[in-house]
Amino acid sequence: MAGEALTPTTYIQHHLKNLTAQVGGEGPFWTINVDTFVTAVLMGLLIVFAFWLATRKATAGVPGKWQAFVEIMLEFVDKQARDTYHGTSKLVTPIAITIFFWILMMNLLKMIPADFIAKPLELMGVHYWKPVPTADVNATLGMSISVFFLMIVFALRSKGLGGFTHEFLTAPFGKWMMPFNLILNIVEWVSKPISLAMRLFGNMFGGEIVFLLIWVLGGAGILGMLGGATFGLGWMLFHLLVIPLQAFIFMMLSIVYLSLSEDSH
Template structure:
C-alpha cells in the first residue's frame, strides 16, 4: 500500500525518480543501480538479437522488410561515420553503430508510461524501478568514459606514447608555456566526456520529469485528465524527435572526438 507521501504529487514524482539500488562491499562502499544495469544490458542484448535476425537469412536479391530496414539504418550510420572520421581505423563504424542504436533503444523506453513498468513490479515486491537508463547519469557517464578511453587509445596508437605526451605538453602554445598547455589540455580532454554524458542525461532526465508532471496533472479531475492527455500527446510527439536526435548527437560527437584525437596539433 502506497505511503501518504507517495500519494502527493511531489511524492509520486520522487518515487518514480528513485533507482532500485543494492549496496556492495563493506559499509556499502559501492552502490549499484540494478534497474539501470538490467535495462541497459537487456536492451543491448535486444539490439544484438534484432540485428542477428536481419542477417540470419540474408538475400542478395529483394530483401525482406526487416533486412531492408536494418540495411538502411546501418548504411545511414556508416555514411555518417565515413564522412566525419578521416583516420585509418575500421573500428569507428562498429562503435558508431553500437552507440547510436543502443542509446536509441534506451531512450525509446521513455515512450512507455512509467507506471506501466513500475506498478506491476511493485506488486511483485520491487519497491522502485526507474526504467530509462539514459535518465541515470551513471549510465551516460559510463558510456562517455568508454569513449574517453577510446580517444586515448586512438591518439596513442596514431602518435605513439612519446608523440602523445609531447603534444600534450607543448600544444598549443609551445614548450615554453608547458604548465599552461598541460592545464588547457587536461580541461579539454576531461570536458569532452563530461559534456557528452551531461547533454544526454539532461535531456532524458528533464523529459522524464515533464512526463511525470503531466501524469500528475491527469489525476486532477476530468479537466486535468483532458489537459494531461493533450499535453502528454504533444510532449510525446516532441520526444519522438528528441529521442533519435540525442542518440545521433552522442554518436556524432563521439566520432568527431575520435577523429580529433588522431590529428596532430
C-alpha cells in the first residue's frame, strides 16, 4: 500500500494484515504468518535473556534490583501454580512460568504505537507487520492446543490409557449412557482450548482495534490530536491492567485444566 492515500478504514485494515509466507510451493500446504512467528520467538528469547541476566550474577545475600524483581515474580507464579494444581508433576511450575511471562511479553508490544514499528519496516520494504502475536488467533490457538495435548499427557500419566478411556466413556452418567458420556466429554475437552484461545485473542485483538481508532483520531486536526492523546493515555493506562491480567488468566486456566485432567470423576 506504499504510495496510496490511506483512509481511516484502509489504515486500520493495513495494520491488521499479517505478513504471510506460503509453504509448499505450488498448491501450498499452509500459510505462515511470518510476523506472528518471528515476534513470538523474539519475545521468548528476550524473556529468557532477561532471566539469564538475573541469574548470571545471582547472590545468596542482598540481591540486586533486577534479581529481586525476577525472584518476586517467579515466587508469585510458583505459589499460584502450587495452590491451583493438586497433582505431583514437577513440570507445572515451569509450564506456568513459561506461559505467563511469554504471553506477558507478547502482550506488552501493544504499548508500542503501530506506526513506530510499521514505518521503519516500510523503509526496508516490509509493508505489512502485525506486531502483537496474541492478537493473531493462530498464535493463541497454537498455545491453547499445546495446553490441550499437555492435558492428555497428564491424564494418561495419572490414570493410564485404560483408566482414561473408561472414565471418558462412563463419566458422568455411568456405562449405560455411554454415547451421551462420549459426546459430553468430547465437547468439554474441545471447548477448553478453544475458549482459552478465544479469550486471549478477543481481548488483544479488540484492544488493538481501539488503539488504531484512537491513532486515527489523532490525525483529525488539533481537536483530534488532543482527543487522541487523552483517549490514548486513558486506554493505555487501562491496558496496563489488561495486559498482565490476560497473561495471568491464560496461565491459571491452563493449570486448572491440567489439574482437572488428573482428577477422577
